[in-house]
Amino acid sequence: MQQSLWQRLKREFIKTFIRGDEIPFDNGFIPGRFHEQSRAEKCLAWVKANAVLITTLSAVLAVMIGFVSLLVSLFK
Numbered sequence: 001m002q003q004s005l006w007q008r009l010k011r012e013f014i015k016t017f018i019r020g021d022e023i024p025f026d027n028g029f030i031p032g033r034f035h036e037q038s039r040a041e042k043c044l045a046w047v048k049a050n051a052v053l054i055t056t057l058s059a060v061l062a063v064m065i066g067f068v069s070l071l072v073s074l075f076k
Helices: 002-017 039-049 051-074
Strands: none
Touching (some): 039 051
16 A cells, blocks of 8 residues: 555656646746646636637527527416
């Protein structure tokens, strides 16, 4: 158990500080260090990059739901 924990810690250290993409200077990490992006970081980066599209689609969906509910209440 202790050996596997040590191996995992070593692997995470190597993944975080030795190989991978360089961390930008403005995200709170130590500048000049290297890491691989986790799945959550990739997802958040995608959401940030597509924020306008996501906002537009959710607004269109809200208008469509409102229109359908209006039609249902009018013809009930």
